[in-house]
Amino acid sequence: MSEHISRRKIFGLGAAGVAAAGAGAIAARSLLAEPPVVHASSTSGAFPFYGEHQAGIVTPAQDRLHFVAFDVTTTRREELTGLLQEWTAAAARLTQGRDAGASGAVGGPPEAAPDDTGEALGLPASGLTLTVGFGASLFDDRFGLAARRPAALADLPRFPGERLIPEISGGDICVQACAHDPQVAVHAIRNLARIGFGKVTVRWSQLGFGRTSSTSRAQTTPRNLMGFKDGTNNMKLEDDDLVRDQLWAAAEDGADWMAGGSYLVTRKIRMTIETWDRTSLREQEDIFGRDKNEGAPAGKKNEFDPVDLAAMKPDAHVRLAHPTAHANAHLLRRGYNYVDGSDGLGRLDAGLFFIAYQRDPRRQFVPVQMSLAKNDPLNEYIKHVSSGMFACPPGVRDAGDYWGRQLFA
Amino acid sequence: MSAVSALTRLTIGALALAALTACAAETPTSSNGANGTAVPQQPGKVAVAASDTECKVAVAEVAAGTSTFTITNGGSKVTEFYVYAPGDRVMAEVENIVPGLTRDLIAELPAGTYETACKPGMVGKGIRGPLKVTGEHKPLNADAKLAEATASYKRYVKSQSDTLLIKTQEFVDTVKAGQIDKAKELFPISRTYWERIEPVAEIFGDLDPAIDAREADLAEGEEWTGFHKIEKDLWITKDISKDGPVADKLLADVKTIVEKANATELTPLNLANGAKELLDEVATGKITGEEDIWSHTDLWDFAANLQGSKAAVQSLRPVLEERSPALVKTLDEKFAAAEAELGTHQKGDGWRLHNELSKAELKKLSDVINALAEPISEIAPIVAK
Numbered sequence: 051m052s053e054h055i056s057r058r059k060i061f062g063l064g065a066a067g068v069a070a071a072g073a074g075a076i077a078a079r080s081l082l083a084e085p086p087v088v089h090a091s092s093t094s095g096a097f098p099f100y101g102e103h104q105a106g107i108v109t110p111a112q113d114r115l116h117f118v119a120f121d122v123t124t125t126r127r128e129e130l131t132g133l134l135q136e137w138t139a140a141a142a143r144l145t146q147g148r149d150a151g152a153s154g155a156v157g158g159p160p161e162a163a164p165d166d167t168g169e170a171l172g173l174p175a176s177g178l179t180l181t182v183g184f185g186a187s188l189f190d191d192r193f194g195l196a197a198r199r200p201a202a203l204a205d206l207p208r209f210p211g212e213r214l215i216p217e218i219s220g221g222d223i224c225v226q227a228c229a230h231d232p233q234v235a236v237h238a239i240r241n242l243a244r245i246g247f248g249k250v251t252v253r254w255s256q257l258g259f260g261r262t263s264s265t266s267r268a269q270t271t272p273r274n275l276m277g278f279k280d281g282t283n284n285m286k287l288e289d290d291d292l293v294r295d296q297l298w299a300a301a302e303d304g305a306d307w308m309a310g311g312s313y314l315v316t317r318k319i320r321m322t323i324e325t326w327d328r329t330s331l332r333e334q335e336d337i338f339g340r341d342k343n344e345g346a347p348a349g350k351k352n353e354f355d356p357v358d359l360a361a362m363k364p365d366a367h368v369r370l371a372h373p374t375a376h377a378n379a380h381l382l383r384r385g386y387n388y389v390d391g392s393d394g395l396g397r398l399d400a401g402l403f404f405i406a407y408q409r410d411p412r413r414q415f416v417p418v419q420m421s422l423a424k425n426d427p428l429n430e431y432i433k434h435v436s437s438g439m440f441a442c443p444p445g446v447r448d449a450g451d452y453w454g455r456q457l458f459a
Numbered sequence: 460m461s462a463v464s465a466l467t468r469l470t471i472g473a474l475a476l477a478a479l480t481a482c483a484a485e486t487p488t489s490s491n492g493a494n495g496t497a498v499p500q501q502p503g504k505v506a507v508a509a510s511d512t513e514c515k516v517a518v519a520e521v522a523a524g525t526s527t528f529t530i531t532n533g534g535s536k537v538t539e540f541y542v543y544a545p546g547d548r549v550m551a552e553v554e555n556i557v558p559g560l561t562r563d564l565i566a567e568l569p570a571g572t573y574e575t576a577c578k579p580g581m582v583g584k585g586i587r588g589p590l591k592v593t594g595e596h597k598p599l600n601a602d603a604k605l606a607e608a609t610a611s612y613k614r615y616v617k618s619q620s621d622t623l624l625i626k627t628q629e630f631v632d633t634v635k636a637g638q639i640d641k642a643k644e645l646f647p648i649s650r651t652y653w654e655r656i657e658p659v660a661e662i663f664g665d666l667d668p669a670i671d672a673r674e675a676d677l678a679e680g681e682e683w684t685g686f687h688k689i690e691k692d693l694w695i696t697k698d699i700s701k702d703g704p705v706a707d708k709l710l711a712d713v714k715t716i717v718e719k720a721n722a723t724e725l726t727p728l729n730l731a732n733g734a735k736e737l738l739d740e741v742a743t744g745k746i747t748g749e750e751d752i753w754s755h756t757d758l759w760d761f762a763a764n765l766q767g768s769k770a771a772v773q774s775l776r777p778v779l780e781e782r783s784p785a786l787v788k789t790l791d792e793k794f795a796a797a798e799a800e801l802g803t804h805q806k807g808d809g810w811r812l813h814n815e816l817s818k819a820e821l822k823k824l825s826d827v828i829n830a831l832a833e834p835i836s837e838i839a840p841i842v843a844k
Binding site for chain 2: 123158159161162163244247248249251
């Protein structure tokens with residue numbers, strides 16, 4: 051069967067002119083006639099799917115998120131690895147602006163249900179990245195993976211004040227879809243969920259509509275729903291040493307299959323927006339330790355001025371979370387604002403879907419969050435309602451490789 | 460009961476394969492005895508002694524060609540009798556054999572291995588036994604296989620719709636007699652035959668809503684008739700004294716649709732799409748509890764949709780085995796998984812009520828239906844080739 055024309059080929063080629071610099075990097079895939087686009091400032095282009103690391107981690111944070119956690123329902127290992135291969139093939143297509151399946155949304159026989167759901171027809175790749183991770187619950191006796199659970203994938207401790215809802219926490223496998231167009235992110239998750247029917251079931255999913263962190267110095271710092279710039283001092287892809295030392299797992303960490311991967315922690319943090327909004331500006335700024343307009347640290351003028359912790363309140367958010375308070379522990383955050391409508395009590399059901407990547411949560415997320423959970427005055431306005439932790443394997447090398455191959459080898 | 464016997468005569472006139480006989484004494488094969496030990500006196504005649512716990516088929520082997528099974532229900536529960544080809548493909552079946560009754564089932568069986576099944580209480584896999592059919596096996600060509608698929612499904616529609624008429628009549632009679640408790644018992648049972656073949660009924664657009672509309676489906680000022688109007692009166696207002704005309708109209712509409720359904724030519728694509736639509740019904744109406752919001756008998760409808768879907772799929776089995784054996788294997792697995800999950804909610808001869816199921820239990824049902832419906836959606840392009 052001949053390949054149906056890409057839904058976004060025209061867009062992709064158009065964008066290629068904008069980003070010709072990226073062409074060389076993916077020349078190996080020119081056989082596939084895919085749009086060679088790598089450009090942070092283009093919101094329509096495509097990021098390479100294949101590589102040493104998974105895309106969607108240091109990739110400059112896109113504007114929209116659809117995050118999903120699956121439970122595996124099949125008990126057959128070969129069905130699970132078969133699904134990961136199917137997913138990888140679909141992800142390789144989707145991230146390049148193509149349909150999920152070979153015949154596509156409209157290219158198949160009229161009697162058949164199309165192998166792509168179609169809502170992204172005519173839309174460009176929109177910077178879509180798909181990033182997979184494996185939760186601790188996958189490492190039980192169902193698939194013989196118990197011995198391969200990385201030490202760094204230790205269960206999180208209980209943090210004071212958290213009110214976790216089990217139904218929207220955890221999961222065997224997660225997929226993070228980030229894109230500049232929400233329709234493209236939702237389309238990707240929907241098609242992966244469809245491919246997974248009978249093998250996995252969606253445990254929970256979350257939409258996010260505005261990035262709350264920058265992962266590149268080329269990006270401006272966005273604001274969270276409390277109105278503050280978030281992630282000014284986030285780990286950025288340009289921070290070579292930090293990225294090497296604190297983001298990517300290495301074989302010597304204990305789990306060789308995770309070499310080049312990273313550990314993901316998600317926290318759904320509900321904000322009681324209404325009470326926050328009634329809080330005085332001074333108190334808001336004291337709580338964060340930054341000024342609201344510029345984002346400058348307390349006592350400084352500009353956002354990126356060096357932080358003077360002594361100028362902040364002892365329990366200011368920035369001070370509590372600062373690397374110097376935690377043996378220089380950094381996180382790569384790429385969270386999203388969310389609004390799930392209203393809560394039935396006339397209040398916004400809104401907050402932050404926190405996402406952080408790191409080399410070892412035991413030395414990074416856990417001490418930082420424990421300190422915040424115990425001391426942060428922000429806790430009066432927020433509540434952690436969901437939690438997830440996933441081991442995200444290294445990148446897919448080429449069309450013969452698949453998500454998690456090293457784990458199942 | 461005069462209405463019933465009038466209907467019985469009408470039904471006999473319409474019956475092509477399953478001849479209803481009024482009582483055991485009138486059956487020509489009664490001399491064989493109902494205990495299943497006697498050898499049939501004529502070639503192709505097979506006595507079946509059904510009870511609540513047994514399904515004694517007089518012989519384990521018949522010759523290829525036409526066989527007549529004479530099923531006598533010596534038990535206390537209404538039973539059904541099936542002849543299945545591999546994969547539970549229905550070769551022939553007879554419904555609604557009430558205690559004490561004998562019914563004949565005429566089946567055309569090519570050489571091969573089959574299973575017989577009695578289903579006392581009309582639920583579950585039934586009491587199974589092997590049946591071997593010997594003789595010359597004539598392989599069918601592709602067109603003949605497709606033709607046989609639709610013919611086989613038409614036989615299914617025929618037997619289901621015949622029983623639908625009988626069961627609707629019983630339901631309507633009890634409603635008109637003001638017997639609320641009895642009518643509540645019959646409500647999910649009569650709907651079973653409707654739900655098994657609903658996609659065929661839906662071909663006739665305006666009659667389906669007249670029979671099966673839910674209150675929430677109606678436009679303002681629209682007249683509400685059918686099963687669910689009576690359901691609300693049985694369970695909520697507890698007053699069916701004014702439902703006589705609604706009951707009469709329900710029966711009349713069912714009669715019309717049964718006649719139309721049996722006169723309709725079906726294509727293999729109809730079967731494939733019908734099988735998918737039945738599972739869509741489960742996914743959108745039954746798992747959510749929206750189908751029977753007052754009686755909460757959604758799982759009866761769920762089971763019937765699943766059975767109807769399987770009947771349509773299995774009619775196509777010989778075609779699918781040739782064109783996509785891997786899909787047949789997947790379908791077998793997924794049907795089995797769905798039946799097993801639903802089976803955990805069986806309660807006596809019926810099912811747990813929808814509002815007795817936890818959200819986690821409903822999610823499991825939803826998962827097995829999704830797992831089954833995706834491969835079922837792959838059937839249409841395969842039979843359309």
